[in-house]
Amino acid sequence: xxxxxxxxxxGVLLILLPLFGGLCSxxxxxxxxxxxxxxxxxxxxxVVGLGDQLLTTGVxxxxxxxxxxxxxIDLYADGLSLFMLMVNALVGLGVxxxxxxxxxxxxxxxxxxxxxxxLGGLNALFLSADIFNLYVTLEIVGLAGVxxxxxxxxxAALDGAMRYLMAxxxxxxxxxxxxxxxYHSAGTVDIPLLAERLESTPPVWAALGLICAGLALKxxxxxxxxxxxxxxxxxxxPVSALLSALxxxxxxxxxxxxxxxxxSVRTEGVDDLLGALGMAAxxxxxxxxxxxxxxxxxxxxxxxxxMGYLFLVFPLAAAGAFSAWSAVAYLILSHALxxxxxxxxxxxxxxxxxxxxxxxxxxxxxxLPITVGAFALAGVSIMGLPPSGGFIGKWLLLNEALNQxxxxxxxxxxxxxVLAAAYIFKVLGFAFTQAPVTHEPKxxxxxxxxxxxxxxxxxxxxxxxxxxLMLILGIGETVQLMGAGx
Amino acid sequence: MEAIDIAxxxxxxxxxxxxxxxxxxxxxxxxxxxxxxxxxxFGLLMALVWVRLEAPDIxxxxxxxxxxxxxxxxxxxLDRLNAVKPMPAAAVVTSAKRExxxxxxxxxxxxxLVLIVLGLGYALLSLPDVxxxxxxxxxxxxxxxxxxxxxxxxxxxxxxxxxxxxMVVLLLALLSVWSLGGVRKLSPRxxxxxxxxxxxxxxxxxxxxxxxxxxxxxxxxGGAFQAGSVLGAAGVLLLLSGWHVEQKILLWPLxxxxxxxxxxxxxxxxxxxxxxxxxxxxxxxxxxWLILLLESAATLSIGATLxxxxxxxxxxxxxxx
Numbered sequence: 001x002x003x004x005x006x007x008x009x010x011g012v013l014l015i016l017l018p019l020f021g022g023l024c025s026x027x028x029x030x031x032x033x034x035x036x037x038x039x040x041x042x043x044x045x046x047v048v049g050l051g052d053q054l055l056t057t058g059v060x061x062x063x064x065x066x067x068x069x070x071x072x073i074d075l076y077a078d079g080l081s082l083f084m085l086m087v088n089a090l091v092g093l094g095v096x097x098x099x100x101x102x103x104x105x106x107x108x109x110x111x112x113x114x115x116x117x118x119l120g121g122l123n124a125l126f127l128s129a130d131i132f133n134l135y136v137t138l139e140i141v142g143l144a145g146v147x148x149x150x151x152x153x154x155x156a157a158l159d160g161a162m163r164y165l166m167a168x169x170x171x172x173x174x175x176x177x178x179x180x181x182x183y184h185s186a187g188t189v190d191i192p193l194l195a196e197r198l199e200s201t202p203p204v205w206a207a208l209g210l211i212c213a214g215l216a217l218k219x220x221x222x223x224x225x226x227x228x229x230x231x232x233x234x235x236x237x238p239v240s241a242l243l244s245a246l247x248x249x250x251x252x253x254x255x256x257x258x259x260x261x262x263x264s265v266r267t268e269g270v271d272d273l274l275g276a277l278g279m280a281a282x283x284x285x286x287x288x289x290x291x292x293x294x295x296x297x298x299x300x301x302x303x304x305x306x307m308g309y310l311f312l313v314f315p316l317a318a319a320g321a322f323s324a325w326s327a328v329a330y331l332i333l334s335h336a337l338x339x340x341x342x343x344x345x346x347x348x349x350x351x352x353x354x355x356x357x358x359x360x361x362x363x364x365x366x367x368l369p370i371t372v373g374a375f376a377l378a379g380v381s382i383m384g385l386p387p388s389g390g391f392i393g394k395w396l397l398l399n400e401a402l403n404q405x406x407x408x409x410x411x412x413x414x415x416x417x418v419l420a421a422a423y424i425f426k427v428l429g430f431a432f433t434q435a436p437v438t439h440e441p442k443x444x445x446x447x448x449x450x451x452x453x454x455x456x457x458x459x460x461x462x463x464x465x466x467x468x469l470m471l472i473l474g475i476g477e478t479v480q481l482m483g484a485g486x
Numbered sequence: 487m488e489a490i491d492i493a494x495x496x497x498x499x500x501x502x503x504x505x506x507x508x509x510x511x512x513x514x515x516x517x518x519x520x521x522x523x524x525x526x527x528f529g530l531l532m533a534l535v536w537v538r539l540e541a542p543d544i545x546x547x548x549x550x551x552x553x554x555x556x557x558x559x560x561x562x563x564l565d566r567l568n569a570v571k572p573m574p575a576a577a578v579v580t581s582a583k584r585e586x587x588x589x590x591x592x593x594x595x596x597x598x599l600v601l602i603v604l605g606l607g608y609a610l611l612s613l614p615d616v617x618x619x620x621x622x623x624x625x626x627x628x629x630x631x632x633x634x635x636x637x638x639x640x641x642x643x644x645x646x647x648x649x650x651x652x653m654v655v656l657l658l659a660l661l662s663v664w665s666l667g668g669v670r671k672l673s674p675r676x677x678x679x680x681x682x683x684x685x686x687x688x689x690x691x692x693x694x695x696x697x698x699x700x701x702x703x704x705x706x707x708g709g710a711f712q713a714g715s716v717l718g719a720a721g722v723l724l725l726l727s728g729w730h731v732e733q734k735i736l737l738w739p740l741x742x743x744x745x746x747x748x749x750x751x752x753x754x755x756x757x758x759x760x761x762x763x764x765x766x767x768x769x770x771x772x773x774x775w776l777i778l779l780l781e782s783a784a785t786l787s788i789g790a791t792l793x794x795x796x797x798x799x800x801x802x803x804x805x806x807x
Contacts, residue, residue, distance in 0.1 A: 012765050019654060020752050023745045026661070027738065064647040066767040071623040073647050075765075110665050117658055124651060136651040143655060147662030158666065181609065187619045206609030 010050035011060050011075050014085060014123040017042050022116035032112040033100055039116055040096045043123070044089040047082070051472065054082055059476035069130070069190030076129035076191075078476030083329050083469075084126040084253055087336045090458060091245045092119055094337075098344050098451040099238040102351075107236070110151055115242065118144035125250050131179050132189040134254055138175065142168035142218070145247045148239040149231050160231035167217055167227040171251070174214030181207040191261050198262060208263055211255070212270065218251035221274075221311060222281030225304045229288075232303060233296040237347020240296065241340035244303045249332050252310055256325060259317060271314040278311025279412040286419030290426070295346045295356040298423060299339065302382060305416060306335050312397060312409050319404050326473045327396030333469075334389025334462050338381040341455035345375040348444045348452060361430040370449040372431050377456035379424035381463075384417050389462025498538060505531055518567070522560045529553030542707040543637045546699075550715035555792050558722050562796055632773025634705040641709065642777045646766045650755060653748035653784060660744065660791050663798065678727075685727040692720035700785050704774070710747075710781040714788025721793025744794065747787030751780055 021039030025032045054060060060077040068074065077085075096115075103111050121140030128134050146168065150161035183189050185204055186197040198204055213224075220228035228248070232240050263270075285305025292298035309331055316324035348371040349364060350356050365372045381390035394413060401409040462469070508528040515521040529552035536545035624636050624644065631639035641649050696716040703709030754776060755766045762769060768776050 009759070009765075012759055016752055016756055016759075016765075019748070020756075022654075023657075023749050023752070026657075026745055027741055062765065064765045064767075065643060065645075066762075066764045067627070067644055070620055071627060071644050073645055110661070114658070114661055114665065117654055117661075120654070121651070132645075133648055133651070136648050136655065139655045140651060140658060143658040143662055147658060147665040150662070150665050153665075153667050181613070183619060184613050202609045202612040206606055209605075 008049060008053070009062060010046045010053055011062055011077050011127050013046045014043060014050065015075075015120060015127065017046065018116045018120035018123060022113050022120060025116055026113040029109040032108055036112040036116060037096055037100065040089075040092050040119070043119060044093050047085045047089040050077060050085065051082055054079070054475045055472070070188040070193055073133050074129040074190060075127045077127055079473040080253075080257070080325070080329060081126045082475065083333065083473055084249070085123060086472075087249065087333050088119060088122050088126070088246060090333075091241070091336050091340045091455070094451050094455040094458075095238045095241050095245075095340055095344070097454075098241075098347075098448055101445040101447045102236070102238055102347060107151060111148070111236075111238070114144050114147045114151070118148065118242070118247075122246055122250055126253060129191050130189050131182065131191060131194070131258070135172065135176050135179055138172055138218070138251065138254070141247055141250050142172060145243055149235045149243065151239055152234075152236045154234065156230075156234035157236075160227075160234040163227040164231035167224075171214040171218035174210045174217070175254075176214075178207040178210035178214065181210070191258070195261050208270065211258065212274065215251045215255040216274070216277070219248050219255065219307060219310075220304060221277050222284050222304065222308060223277070225281065225285070225307075228304055229297055229300040232300040232343075233294065237343055237350070240300070240346070241343035244300065244343060245336035245340040248303065248307060249336060252307070252332070256310075256313065256328070259314065260321060260325060271318060274311050275315035275409065278308040278314075279409065281305060281308025281311065282412055282416040283308075283419070286416055286423065289423045290419060292423075293358055295349065295358050295361075295427065296343070298358065298427070299342045299346060302342075302420065302423065303335075303339060305420070306331075306339070306382065309394070309397065309413070309416070312401070312413070315406065315409070316397075316400050316404060320400050322474070322477055323396065323400050323403075326470060327393055327400060329473055330389065330396060330462075330466075330469065331393030334381050334393050334459050337455050337459035337462065338378040338388075338390060341374050341378040341452050341459065342382070344448070344452035344455065345371050345378070348448055351448070352442055352444050354442070358427055358430050361427070361433075363434050364431040368444060368449065370453050371444065372428070374449070374453040374456040375424075375431075376428060377453070377460050379428070381456075381459040383420045383424060385421075387463035388460045390459065392463055392466050494538075501531060501535055501538065505535065518564050522557060522564060525560065526553050526557040529556065543635075543709065543712070546707055546712045547715070550712055550719070551792075555715055555718055555722070555796070558719075558796055562798065566798070630770050630773070632768060632770065632777055633703075635703060635707065635709070637707070638703050638709050638777070638781075642780060643768065643773060646751075646780075647755075649784075650748065650751040650766070653751055653787065656788065656791050657744060657748055660794055663795060681727045685723050685729075689720045689723055692716055692723070696720070696785065696789070700781055703781060704778065710784035711788060713781075713785040715792060717785060717789025718792025718796075721789060722796045725793065725797055740790065740794070743786055743790040745787070747784035750783035754780060 018039055021035055021042075025035040025039075028035065050060065054077060060075070062075040063069070064073045064075060066072070099108070099111060099115075118141060121137050121144060125134060125137035125141060128137060142165075146161050146165045149164050150158050179189065181203045182194060182198070185199075185201060185207070186194050188194060188197065217224040232243050235243060282305050285301050285303070285308060289298045289301035289305060292301060310328050313324050313328040346356055348368060349361065352364070352368055352371075353360070353362065377388075381388035384390045384394040394417070398410060398413055401407075401413070505528065508524055508531065512521050512524045512528060515524060529548060532552060533545045533549040536542070536548055624640060627644070628634070628636060628639060631643045633639050633643070696713045698713075699708040699716060700710065700713035701708075703713070758767050759765050
């Protein structure tokens with residue numbers, strides 16, 4: 001059984017399954033829920049299979065078409081890729097279960113094909129070792145994200161989706177121009193080969209600038225976050241969860257991957273710039289979140305702030321690559337789980353009361369105890385309190401900053417934590433008080449409450465899984481990740 | 487010989503300036519209709535540039551999609567904008583006057599743009615003059631690719647996986663448009679008899695051209711994307727001339743054609759994966775007809791998708807009500 005599991009090409013299945021499922025759900029609108037849930041479950045099982053395979057045989061390589069780089073495209077999976085695929089599978093399962101009851105018939109028929117194709121694009125992105133192929137996957141992720149963001153067809157959603165479309169297209173074009181410059185400089189688009197061949201020339205610098213700018217725009221790094229709050233806050237709850245938990249992480253992953261593989265030794269100054277913008281994002285995003293009167297906007301600004309933590313990896317990567325990026329990977333997973341849970345909670349509260357005004361939450365804790373409990377647990381992880389995944393990630397990152405004597409990063413992380421506590425307790429406070437307004441509360445289906453709670457509990461449980469998860473992240477870990485397996 | 491070189495050099499210079507001038511006109515035009523017409527002209531000139539750069543495949547695609555179908559899509563969008571909000575010219579002018587931007591907000595983007603252009607220009611000029619890239623690798627493996635046109639070999643064989651994902655991107659573009667809703671009312675229009683008779687002549691010709699481009703793609707410039715866009719143009723013509731599509735076809739036959747390209751791609755990829763042990767690993771002897779099969783399916787899907795994009799929202803059907 002073990003042999004069968006480790007011989008199978010789980011990586012290929014992870015790409016083909018959701019794409020095929022997406023097409024099927026488009027062809028048979030009557031069976032979308034069944035097709036969707038079956039596909040997402042199969043993807044989660046495949047991630048387990050891939051994990052088993054990687055733990056026994058090390059990194060995964062597959063030359064698509066049998067050509068191999070540089071002529072063909074290579075698939076590649078190591079600990080970091082596997083980790084990102086796990087994020088997809090876990091958040092995907094939670095949100096899919098929630099979506100079963102959230103959407104009405106018409107919306108469900110539009111939601112599932114887009115979401116399954118998005119999942120396929122995300123999986124393909126995390127498995128790619130080719131910078132042009134990464135561009136194509138980015139296009140899938142971006143377009144599916146725009147389609148999902150406009151799903152509810154409200155004016156605000158269309159406006160948010162349009163902003164998102166403009167931002168994501170501009171980001172993709174910048175990235176593509178960078179890819180063209182790299183290809184012309186090195187004659188290949190394969191990441192390990194680029195790492196060998198690239199020298200510090202003006203075109204490579206221009207490519208670095210374009211790729212960083214494009215991906216920072218897609219990741220909503222301060223001050224390029226202008227599109228995110230509106231797009232994420234105005235979408236339907238499951239879509240907000242997917243966009244905040246998965247989609248912004250995809251472009252960050254590419255930046256991190258290219259940084260570790262290609263750019264790390266050629267970046268004096270750029271790393272500190274990205275770090276400084278990350279610090280600004282933590283403070284600015286938290287302050288904005290604190291001022292919001294709408295729950296979903298608050299959660300969206302919290303995403304801006306939490307994405308800032310991820311960018312602290314760049315100033316720390318030069319002196320301590322693995323300890324820095326493994327901490328950030330931990331943060332990605334815990335933020336994805338906690339943030340998706342928060343957006344689902346917001347969806348429940350809106351379903352219940354018909355609004356998401358924080359001040360009018362009106363004793364939600366008595367009426368929806370599970371939902372408010374989920375928010376509190378997710379909040380613990382977002383604040384970085386022990387025991388939670390957020391705590392471990394921030395603790396590891398803090399440790400690394402202390403080791404390297406980066407007191408500026410340490411102080412900003414501390415302030416960010418305090419501000420996060422402030423905006424989360426503000427919401428919880430209002431959930432206990434009685435609001436003057438009266439409204440007709442609507443019951444929330446149990447599945448929607450429990451799936452939000454499950455994701456939040458998962459974010460907490462992460463706090464106890466540090467050692468096995470670090471083992472996973474360490475698969476194939478060397479200085480040059482992708483080159484090592486060849 | 488020298489005189490020809492000088493003439494071509496002058497022609498290139500003229501092309502570059504025309505392109506820049508047209509681009510400026512497109513952006514600065516207040517009249518959207520005029521801007522679209524100029525944009526189409528821009529696309530045609532761009533196709534000429536690709537010819538001069540010895541990339542006839544891209545030239546064909548640029549002419550068909552960049553100049554042709556994009557223009558039609560923009561016109562369709564403009565048509566709806568006018569239908570939704572007929573904005574009198576006077577209102578546009580006053581709103582432009584009211585929002586007179588301050589000097590720094592005008593100058594700062596300009597300075598930033600100039601700096602970016604200078605930086606990129608410097609980077610481009612310091613690129614190596616001649617870079618073969620992957621051309622030698624492609625030449626070396628051409629015999630194993632199953633086709634004789636290197637562009638088709640790259641798109642459908644060496645990097646066929648990219649094309650598989652691109653087909654998904656195309657489908658997603660349509661799904662995203664359908665996600666916006668906005669079902670177009672198929673009101674019986676006053677169909678122009680000239681347009682109708684033109685249609686009767688042109689549509690069969692376009693279908694024939696599409697088949698030719700598809701077939702010739704194996705040996706010469708052409709292929710699924712060009713053939714599909716010509717097919718899409720035929721679809722646009724039919725829609726314009728008031729062609730009425732049966733309700734039954736709008737349900738799942740249309741959906742079937744839309745997913746055919748990516749679906750066949752995925753199924754072939756999966757079959758090859760289980761029989762040959764690799765994703766999209768064609769056996770050399772079967773590569774030729776497998777590529778033709780993939781391209782035929784892709785052509786139908788691309789054509790249907792482009793025509794559906796022109797049509798706009800989800801076709802009215804009981805399923806999506």
